[in-house]
Amino acid sequence: MVSFLAKRLGFAVITLFCVLTLVFLLVRILPGDPALVILGDQASPESLMALRQRLGLDQPLPVQYARFLMQSVQGDLGRSMISGRPVMDEILTVLPYTLELTMAALLLGALLGVPAGVWAAVKRGRTPDYILRFLSLVGLSLPAFVAAIVLLMVFAIQLRWFPVISAGGANTLAERLRQMALPTLALALIMMAYITRVTRSAMLEVLSQDFIRTARAKGASPSRVIWNHALGNCLIPITTVVGLYLGILIGNSVLTEIVFSRPGLGKLILSALTQRDYTLLQGMIVIYTLMVVVVNLLTDLTYGFLDPRVKYK
């Protein structure tokens, strides 16, 4: 267990190190002078020089790199080139919004997707299976922003059931939920499609294993055979897929947040992109990768809870 953790953590650290290096290099070898970008064409050479000094851009590249790594390890991702606030603060301010959205979407997707997948598997080759298979295929063909825009157009603009802009400012929980409903649904639809598919195929696989026959030979009820014996043994493949697609979910949340003008990492990254705020941008890439690495690690650890046979070697 301990050595397994050490190995996975080691890989996570290496991944993060590579990402940091890559981000650093990409931003540095770029044509264009960040100081010039920040101060504009009319800036005097003196002020440009001063800014470069302040940003540490006058130092040789290896020195800059070492300093960047040291600071990153300490959780200091530098200061935004535009607002001057620490990048970490900028990210932490909006991170809860993104986490709230992705977690809600994941939960909704799993709550709908798992039963749908089980149902499709049990009804294999019959009408519910065909309908669910088609719907899940549509779901995973639906670009995140299209899902978001269509929901926005129908339920917010035409029917006016939900607010068009889901920016903060909600005082009551009901209002907050109303604001979150559409973006969550847009993301959950896609997540649900993935989960339905993997649940269906995992169920079909498990249902033809010997222990299902044993359970039936004991006289166990069909619902117990399906939900307890079969689904229990499907949780590992489902978790794997959820872990894998969390990366996609995080990417999709960027688009969804922008469509709904919701505060969050998506809006922040877009403004960093348009304003060429390189420090903010590199900080966000690091945070996103950190999130993916942590999710992968958690996925690995979950296996141990789902299957007593998993021994971390």
Add this chain to the structure above:
Amino acid sequence: MRGQRLLLPGVLVGGMLLVALAGPLLPIADPVRQDVAGRLTLSSAAHWLGQDEFGRDVLSRLIIGARVSLSIAVVSTVLGAVVGTLLGIIGGYFRGLAEMVTMRTAEIVLCFPPLLLALLVVTLLGPGAATLILCLAIVFTPAFARVAYAATLSVRSLDYVTAQVALGKPAALILWRTLLPNIAPPLIVQLSLTVAAALLLESGLSFLGLGVVPPAPSWGLMIRGARTTMEHAPLLLLWPCLALTGAVLALNLLCDRLREVLDPRGSGSGRPGFLRIFPTLRTPSPNSAAPAGLLAVRGLTLEIAGPHGPVAVVRDVSLTLAAGETLALVGESGSGKTLTALTAIGLLPSTVRVVAGEILYTDRQGVARDLLRLPEKDLRRLRGKDLAMIFQDPSSSLNPLLRVGAHLEETLRAHHATGSLGARVVELLRQVGLPDPPRSAQLYPHELSGGQRQRVMIAAAVANHPRLLLADEPTTALDVTVQAQILELLAGLKQAEGGLGMLFVTHNLAVVARISDRVAVMYAGELVEEGPVAVVFAQPRHPYTAALIASTPEGDAERLTAIPGTVPQSWAMPPGCRFAPRCSMALPICDDGPPPVAMPAPGRSTRCLRWKEMA
């Protein structure tokens, strides 16, 4: 026939590609010509789908947009596929450092959320088609590298390849020849999947204004433009959304069907796997007299679908079993002995169909019930209570996620046991001889040995004091020393549970002699001989039984003789006696038709025309 499934998505994707390719040749309006007077007008004769916020023709923008979006998606996919496949093959073939570098890099790139990686590259290099292609290719390379790597590894370890390498052929040449056919199917699936993903990413980036540069049309850009006017012209938003989703859907459908054709396991219909409930026989029960014993199988016939119509895998099998008796069902693999046992408990595999016969079971009240015509609900009440079964392989027959105690509790609770069952569980485990029962109840199946697992299976089977125990080769998967212990346990249980009848399926004649009172021999789906064990073994009345005894090391034969020939394929059964082609005593009349059942003595039957000559 399976290829037909590819027709619909193939036509859709092909049509889409064709329209995109032929776009400039089609008689459509100029996609970038603006017409301020015609802003946001709905469909007209000149503009079928209307005009956008700059008065440009929506239809022609859709078509040219398809060209832009699809060409970016296809080119980046091909680029990623070529580079990724090469890297994967190199990593899988050379192993060592090359493997480290390529596969670790791939894993690290996979840690980036794709959209973010794309955002970063586009911001750094500026938007445009070339940048898009480059960054999509980077995003998709690792997936191809992984597929190619896995295929290379599996091909490398094929016996055929190892043998060729041992013979001194250049490995690279063999690998290349075997690699291509192995790598092609997953790669084709990955290709269509990636084109779909590339379309999604491209449109997302263009939607953010970081992809295709206006005024060139692209579906993502069209959605971006239409979004600003969606309150006045919702239709304008609809068309590109439909086009984009439709295109990705067609590609995903193609990919799905490709997978289905390459690996048809996921398809098929009916309740899957062992969930299947086989339909009760609709024909009325032959209404013969109630049997004297516990179980009477009469005229049981089972069919599977063969290449030329249905094939009887079990034909006209009749058996009886008295309370307290053990009947051994013997035969080679494929003789239908296990199927016969599974039919009694209603758990046939989904490919097998009951065609005729009856299985009369006399329940605790003395009422005979036909198990073939009993509704699933009633049959389920008998399963695990009156009828119990022990399966061949205890390691795959126990749910790995349930503790031993939970396995036993499940059986008890399925038949209305309530409250705390801990004491009963421990008692059962003690009864089957598991060491330290309270602790064993807390263990998972994988923490037990094979013999111990089979003891758990047996404990679950006898938990509700069944009247009929079906044992399907319960000792075959075990070590020889453990086999003896399990047989002893079963014999002991039978004594303890008075009146328990046992149907013991095995191919091992030594086991038969040890455990059973009577024996029934099956060959190629037919019951060829039945009678008391001692009598049958001493004086077989069917040539197959005689040959089986002669070929068994533990038998009384002076030297071992193999039975010539092989068991006939189930769809190519001999018209007459099924054993005739391998029989040393066969005469021409043996091929005329199925031999009738003869009764050489009370309680004995044989299906041989020449049984009298076998004295």
